Structure formats: structure tokens, C-alpha cells
Amino acid sequence: MSNLLADLLAERDYLLADGATGTNMMAMGLPPGQAPDLWNVDAPEKVTRLHESFIEVGSDIILTNTFGSNRHRLKLDKAEGRASEINEAGARIACRAREAAGRPVVVAGSMGPTGELIEPHGTMTREAAEDAFSEQAEALARGGVDVLWIETIFAFAELEAATTAAARTGLPVVSTMTFDTAGKTMMGDSPEKACEFIHGISPRLIAHGANCGAGPAMLVDTLCAFRRSALEDDVIVAKGNCGVPKTVDGAVVYSGDNATMARYARLARDAGARIIGGCCGTTPERLKAIADSLEGYVPGEIPDTAAIEAALGPIPRRAAKKGRQRRSRRAGPAAPDASQG
Numbered sequence: 109m110s111n112l113l114a115d116l117l118a119e120r121d122y123l124l125a126d127g128a129t130g131t132n133m134m135a136m137g138l139p140p141g142q143a144p145d146l147w148n149v150d151a152p153e154k155v156t157r158l159h160e161s162f163i164e165v166g167s168d169i170i171l172t173n174t175f176g177s178n179r180h181r182l183k184l185d186k187a188e189g190r191a192s193e194i195n196e197a198g199a200r201i202a203c204r205a206r207e208a209a210g211r212p213v214v215v216a217g218s219m220g221p222t223g224e225l226i227e228p229h230g231t232m233t234r235e236a237a238e239d240a241f242s243e244q245a246e247a248l249a250r251g252g253v254d255v256l257w258i259e260t261i262f263a264f265a266e267l268e269a270a271t272t273a274a275a276r277t278g279l280p281v282v283s284t285m286t287f288d289t290a291g292k293t294m295m296g297d298s299p300e301k302a303c304e305f306i307h308g309i310s311p312r313l314i315a316h317g318a319n320c321g322a323g324p325a326m327l328v329d330t331l332c333a334f335r336r337s338a339l340e341d342d343v344i345v346a347k348g349n350c351g352v353p354k355t356v357d358g359a360v361v362y363s364g365d366n367a368t369m370a371r372y373a374r375l376a377r378d379a380g381a382r383i384i385g386g387c388c389g390t391t392p393e394r395l396k397a398i399a400d401s402l403e404g405y406v407p408g409e410i411p412d413t414a415a416i417e418a419a420l421g422p423i424p425r426r427a428a429k430k431g432r433q434r435r436s437r438r439a440g441p442a443a444p445d446a447s448q449g
């Protein structure tokens with residue numbers, strides 16, 4: 109089956125994804141604690157503007173504003189009965205923004221975690237997770253997305269439920285997991301183990317990789333681990349945060365600048381990533397820095413730890429707390445705002 113993402117991957121060495129959704133929407137006035145997803149219905153013009161600003165700086169792939177639009181996560185906003193409406197609206201907004209681009213832009217339907225742990229680690233059944241992801245995936249497909257993009261996942265059981273549900277639509281599926289706890293997922297799984305798990309998924313994922321997490325240095329380190337375990341033709345995705353979050357005057361800001369993201373992007377290419385964008389804190393300006401740094405860049409050797417740390421600072425291998433503590437449901441697995449950025 110012909111698919112825009114597959115076609116572009118066949119034509120080009122790399123594709124530029126987009127930047128953050130959640131943190132950029134906060135900068136656009138999203139009240140703290142409110143899900144960005146509701147804007148698909150309540151303020152579609154703002155969602156459109158964010159998509160357009162990423163397309164303007166060169167995004168080949170834009171992610172829908174539906175990261176938290178599964179019925180479990182929507183419960184936080186008492187909108188659990190509106191999953192189909194919100195997902196379909198998000199897909200249509202992104203598709204309209206793409207139509208105005210004048211060049212091929214892939215619309216990827218974002219699907220984030222439910223916020224619950226699946227049995228035996230938590231109380232959610234595998235069926236309940238799969239049902240919720242099916243509802244979301246079907247609505248995104250109806251809205252016209254080219255691919256389903258499962259992101260910020262930290263548990264294999266949830267990844268399996270999401271990929272199973274997504275694949276049932278017949279669309280290609282991308283997944284990115286978050287490795288933010290000393291180089292592993294919150295559940296303690298390494299990138300190598302993730303690769304092994306992902307290679308067992310059928311039908312095969314069109315691309316997979318890492319997003320969000322504990323800053324660009326750890327993300328590039330994760331990519332290097334992926335590269336060692338990946339199959340030759342695996343398409344690896346990098347969507348790292350723009351540095352690490354810190355609170356300044358009550359607002360969350362990200363420590364990275366344009367130069368950080370330019371260095372991160374080149375190292376991600378060196379590590380073999382073919383789809384590169386940014387997660388939390390990545391504004392359109394930062395994404396342009398990524399785009400510029402990749403233009404005409406010829407990838408070098410896979411970077412070693414010294415090269416990564418020289419460019420991006422220390423890899424916080426032991427900085428994260430031990431154990432599997434759960435973050436707040438709103439925050440998700442990674443940052444103050446894990447809404448795919």
C-alpha cells in the first residue's frame with residue numbers, strides 16, 4: 109500500500125519532524141493544567157497556527173494535537189466521552205494545515221500513554237487499554253492522518269496495546285519510547301530490550317525511536333544504543349527535548365538554545381536517526397535551528413560518550429532517582445509537561 113511517509117523515506121536521507129506541542133501551547137496561552145487537546149474543538153485556530161509555524165520552518169511531518177486524547181487521559185478533563193470528536197477534529201486541523209503547505213507533509217496521528225499502568229503493574233486491563241487506543245486510532249484515521257504515531261511510551265504492555273490497536277486501522281505505525289531514568293524507561297527497560305520487543309511486533313513498525321526524556325544528551329545516547337540493536341533498514345526517530353526543564357519565575361523553561369538543538373540534530377544523524385525533530389521546549393525557532401543544521405550535513409561516525417557529552421553536556425545516567433516511582437498523571441512519564449513536548 110502506498111503511503112506518504114514511506115514514499116518520502118524512499119526519496120530522502122532524512123525527514124524533519126516537528127517540535128513541541130504542549131509547551132508551545134502553554135506559551136500561546138493554554139492555562140496550566142488544561143489539556144492542549146481540547147483546543148482542537150475550542151480554539152482550532154491556535155492549533156492551526158502551531159502546525160503552520162512548524163511547516164514554515166520545514167517540517168516534513170507534523171503531529172496532531174491528540175497526545176492525551178484517549179478516554180482514560182481525557183477523564184482528567186471530564187472529557188472521556190469526547191475522544192472520537194477530539195481526535196477527529198485534531199486530525200482534520202493538521203490535514204488542512206498540510207494542504208496549504210504546497211509540498212508533501214505527513215500528518216501523523218499522535219497517541220500518548222493512558223496514564224494508567226496495565227496489569228499486573230497497575231489496575232488497567234490490557235483489553236481496556238486496547239479499546240481506548242482503538243477508539244483513538246479509528247477517529248484519527250477517519251480524520252485523515254497518514255500514519256499513527258505512538259509516543260512517550262514507557263511500558264511494553266502499553267506499547268503492545270497501542271500498536272495492536274493502531275495497526276488494525278491499516279495505517280502504518282510509528283512508535284517512540286521515553287528513556288528518562290538512567291538511560292532506561294520508567295519501567296527499567298533498556299533501548300536494546302525495546303528494540304528486541306519492537307522487532308517482535310507484527311506488522312512491522314515503519315519507524316521507531318525515542319522521544320522526550322531527560323535532555324538531548326541522554327536521547328542521543330539512547331539512539332546509539334538503538335543503532336547497535338536495530339536492523340539495517342530500521343528507520344530510527346529522534347525527538348529530544350530542548351534541554352532540561354527548569355522553573356524560572358514560576359514558569360517552566362527549557363535550558364537548550366538554538367546551538368544546543370543544532371548539535372543534537374547532527375549527533376542524532378551521526379547515530380543513524382532518519383526522522384529528527386524536537387520534543388518539550390522545542391519552539392518553531394529551535395526547530396529551524398535543527399533544520400538549518402541538517403541541511404547538506406553529511407553524517408559522521410556514531411558518536412561515543414565523550415563526543416556526546418562534549419557537545420550536549422553530561423548524560424544523566426545516575427542523576428535520575430532509582431526505582432519506578434510514578435509521576436503525576438498529568439505530567440506523564442517525563443517532564444512538567446510531557447504532552448509530546
Ligand SMILES: [Zn+2]
Nearest residue numbers: 320387388449
Ligand atoms: Zn517531551
